[in-house]
Amino acid sequence: MGETEGKKDEADYKRLQTFPLVRHSDMPEEMRVETMELCVTACEKFSNNNELPPTRLPPTSLVSLQSAAKMIKETMDKKFGSSWHVVIGEGFGFEITHEVKNLLYLYFGGTLAVCVWKCS
């Protein structure tokens, strides 16, 4: 599928920008909801409004992604136990080993993908 969008689709798509779409998860229900909300909070908090010197960088700066990931990881560590790992980005592939029932992989904001897992 290409990136061409009809007008209606574009409007709908933009409406979905703040809609977190869980791609894969094997967490228990409450844990998942909490983690999702945390990710949304973190991404929104650190969503970048700064101007960036090089124009090639995507709108979401790397610095803010890192801060968001840091916030998520530290909160998860406190809440659910040690050794959480968080990856936020727009284009990456991964293969991870995670503890069972401790993985959440979601899309957010139309461009971001967040992967959170626990492995001590």
Added chain:
Amino acid sequence: MPHKQPPPRKQSINMGRGTRKRDEDSGTEVGEGTDEWAQSKATVKPPDQLDLTDAELKEEFTRILTANNPHAPQNIVRYSFKEGTYKLIGFVDQLAVHFTQVGNLIPKDSDEGRRQHYRDELAAGSQESAKLVISETEILEEEEEPKEVEAGSQTDVPIVQASQKVAEEELMTPKQPKERKLTNKFNFSERASQTFNNPLRDRECQMEPPPRTNFSATANQWEIYDAYMEELEKQEKTKEKEKTKTPVAKKMGKMATRKMTSLESQSDDITKVTQAAKIVERMVNQNTYDDVAQDFKYYEDAADEYRDQEGTLLPLWKFQNDKAKRLAVTALFWNPKYNDLFAVGHGSYDFMKQSRGMLLLYSMKNPSFPEYIFSSESGIMCLDMHVDHPYLVVVGHYDGNVAIYNLKKPQSQPSFRSSAKSGKHTDPVWQVRWQKDDMDHNLNFFSVSSDGRIVSWTLVKSELVHTDIIKLKVEGSTTEDLEGMQIHTVACGTAFDFHREIDYLFLVGTEEGKIYKCSKSYSSQFLDTYDAHNMAVDAVSWNPYHTKVFMSCSSDWTVKIWDHTINSPPFPTAGPRCSSMTSIQLWVTWPGHRTRPLCSQQSPPTGRPTCLTCPSTSMRPSATRPWWPERRTSSPTCSSTPSTPSSLWVMTEGTSPASSSHPTCERCRRRRRARKYRRGQPWRSQNWTNC
């Protein structure tokens, strides 16, 4: 290794023994005069000692002493996080600690050591200085004397200097620590004690690590985009569904879609559980009623061989529902497609007491609870299921209405209903029957009622449109009223049946005992009239194999077989034997493979369903065989299974449970229709079936 003798302590056992060996090794030098000692020291062979030969005695065994700790484990396994498995540790620590004591020696050169040394020196210095001072002063005096001799010393001067030094010494003493108290055993005693130190033990434990799995995915812009598009489509679909719902529900649906998708999975769980629960319920029921199911298929009473002209009925199941209590069963019908599903119509035959009605559909797979429950305001008198659309059930009510229920839709109300405006009957509808779809592919059914009308109902654009097919006029009763219009008495129709092959041809039975042969195209005239019975005709039924023949049964306790081309008294049939009077209900069926008419009757006061057969291939009744059930049922409404062999379904009035019995004789299939009551008069119905 030299053979070791047992220690001397065993000697007490073997004092009686005479043999004593003395070994050079173990023998000790014993003083003379102590024979007892010698004896006590002599070695004695215990009774269970091995007797070895000399060669074996001289055999040498090598023992290797190692420094390994015998208590150390030999196979320690540790979980290696790097490799993700348990691994054997090659080297096990053999150190065994036997004794530990915490000591208080510190090295001289360390900080603490030096500090202590300094402190000790100070303490020691203060004591010795007192002694040394005196000697020092002497030395000093000696040293100063020669000095002061130069200055023209006097004897006083050294004394003065000495006294000065003494004064200095005295001055010095307060700076130093006090002298230690002399400890002697008269004023000082030491006491010490040591509490028991609990021995220390090392304990180790390693838990299994939490289970892990791998997961891999790619996060690309196009993947994200695709996922969002999918989500959009889903939301649109749910929106469309919600458009059909009420606005309130629509709002709720929107809210739900706006919420996170985690909620979607919850609704799936509920539906999954209902399906599974249904299956489990059926399983439990089948297990409970397993013997009944076996009887249903295979019961055969050997005693029937010896019972002349009589058989047995074995009651099998009882279907009942709390909601249908106190309602009589008025109609039974088997689903043409699903052989285990049958419909039960509940109503009341009592003219005075009319209450609500119910339509229940049971499955034989679950005898404890009906599959579908519908309730209606008026009692249900008859029902029929469409052959092509087995989910459509048409019912006729006591108040003259007809209604169609759609089993596919989970509504409790009928999909379509007639009303006073749309031409409902004015009297109870006694029979309804689906017809073939008409030219426009609309669903179509007929109904017959006591108001003398046979009406064809068509489902046009979700509306029931009625067409009067024929009005049952009593012949010869036309009179002229005041205005010159012809009024005729209307007969009350009670039963009808349609010919299998000739589409337009059908029979109608009336309360007056006449049977009319009618055509769908002629609305005013009958093709033929048969004076069938003295009392009301309960049922008429065409023979499916001999298409000219039909059967009628009536409340006058007769079953008659007719040829429709001959308008004369029919083939003689025997009046069935019955044990009691008033109301008899006859169900007539044609068992297929022998084309022999079979009828069953039931007399209500005694409530016994009886099955009669005319075992003649030439359609001339030779004998009738009544079937007496083993148990009395309270009151009658009978029906029979169309597809399963030889089961008779007996429904009882009042409590409206349904019990099924299995007539065993001859294993013919019979079908009996439900008996209908009308104002205390028994109605009969008949049906042809094939085995």
